[in-house]
Amino acid sequence: MTEEVSAHYKRHRFPAEIIAHAVWLYYRFPLSLRDVEDLLAERGIDVSFQTVAEWATKFGLKFAHQLRRRSCGHFADKWHLDEMVVAINGEKYWLWRAVDANGYVLDTLLQGRRNKGAAFRLMRKLLKGQGVAPRVMVTDKLRSYAAAKAELMPGVEHRSHKGLNNRAENSHLPLRRRERRMMRFKSTRQCQRFVSTHSQVANLFHLHRKHLTAADHRQLRAHAISTWHEIAWSTAA
Template sequence: MKKPRPSLYARHRFPAEVISLAVWLYFRFPLSLRMVEEMLAARGIQVSHETVRRWAEKFGREYANRIRRRAPRPGDRWHLDEVVISIAGRKHWLWRAVDQDGFVLDVLVQSRRDRKAAKRLLRKLLKKNAMMPRVMVTDKLGSYGSARREMGLSIEHRQHKGLNNRAENSHQPTRRRERQMKRFKSVRQAQRFLSIHDPISNLSHLRQHQLTAADYRNARSAAFEKWADITSVALAAWKIGSSQSKFCRVPVNGTMP
């Protein structure tokens, strides 16, 4: 008996295997939409880059939400940092928080780098993670300390640039995507993209330099299995071969891509 199609993919003419693969490629690697289109075409899957964009927005959001709901409890030491980004010729600040293992807790794009901006980030983190960290590590920006005192948080606060490399390194994937996308076009686009990109990146955050080759391969296989489970796709079916040209059929009237 044929397994019923997951409701998430209803009225989409392409199967879940193709959609999940396209979204994974786009958010997992610094690829443009046209690059993903060409990689799918090499597998015999004819789909436009505009369709990939719509998939990334719709399904990427759902995947990211599922990853967050299944994510383990974050560490008790939070590293906070901010980096400047240019949007439409104007300076903005990307605020990011990661735990001691390098997993991104949240991101927030703001136009300011002051106490109110730091306070907004802390409130969002506490509400989203439903826990209080044991230690908060930041650079020497005074806004963090002011926000912590104003909110009445009795947590240890360590301010030292050398201690915050964990958060600073987490900005690197964003920088690569920013260059690939020729900068973000708006605050909304940047916030929407990064709120999807970072949870998916967390899924593949394996810290290869701390694992043996065998352990790394096992961890990578486990990440693939988690992705297949989150996207409601069988792991074997997700690894699509180029010979499966059945995905290239003509669109059906009244269906979505």
Template sequence: MISHAVWLYHVFSLSLRDVELILAERGIMVTHESIRQWGLRFGADFARKLRRRRPKPGDTWHFDEVFLRINGVLHYLWRAVDQHGVVLDILVQGGRNATAAKRFFKRLLAGLKYNPKRIVTDGLRSYGAAKREVLPDVRHRTSRYLNNRAENSHRPTRRRERQMQRFKSPRQAQRFLSAHSVIYGHFRPRRHLMTAARYRHARAEAFGVWQQETCARTAV
């Protein structure tokens, strides 16, 4: 029940009250506040388990950043994806300078323990400064047209931001989006590149991994 509620909340653009209503239709009486607590308690744990099951990332990483307005203050959501569109990590920061870029690079490398062969960014100079210090031997391509993978991966975030009527704090945004990017992406393969049979197989695999990693945890 808990894993299903968390799945509904992260995979679809549903509010907590929407999830409460769906569960009620199935005879499960639980408040939206309980669902919120489940998301806080189990969402990050589920995402961490799914992240461990992911294959090694591709060797080309795309970076992009978008603004988030939190309590009237401008923040930036830094995001990295590989050439397959898999979100590697995200980081909410108050800055958009070289220091912020280096912090994101170091966080990403520490989490993945793997270096890419090439990175692709837009024209923000902060990336170049961070790359020279943190990834000096990696090729760097700057192009706003080649960076569509990273830019498109922001769309689910924007939808959730509207649904949640903006994030309340940087900590809340980081906590939710870290889990959301992994759980949402786990069930969203690049369907337009797959045959119907391959997509059904990938979907069945995704559900199998989800059940293995979440049901065992909640049963403890």
């Protein structure tokens, strides 16, 4: 490890390799914090699940920010928007999500409403993050999408049909598995922070296995892992 990287983690007892590996395990796979603790213990690394949680909180968003910067401009021009209900402390919230035609997550936004204003905020966030409007926008039949699009992107083609939006609905499934494994989100802040990081890590390892040969898959996976290491080593604490 270089002196520069060591300085980034200088206030931590464990080296960067272990911290980055723990954060990767937590966001890459449907594991609980105690699962990550056990996996590290099997390798002779004695660390508590509370410490893993602190690492995930401290470094997760930093890693996600670097990944987002690298992926900017690499998405398809067809956007699928959808929302899923999330229960937090007995209250109902809506997690608004947008994915492109290839299944990459464009952005996520947790909101307390399911109306035009909420759809407007998601689209405005998407336009700011992507820097360009899509060619086509696909949604279900919720009228809030059409109303918000008419103000922000009047020239964009809008296809509103539940059967056409399976791409967005299927993208909810990995997050639902994580939600069950975590025994639901504990707060709105935790939910937004987790999904923002989880989506970027999922994008990095989204390799389209069905259309790859074994050799191509191994090559792309090695590149994704190499990118993760580069991100983790270069992110300051």
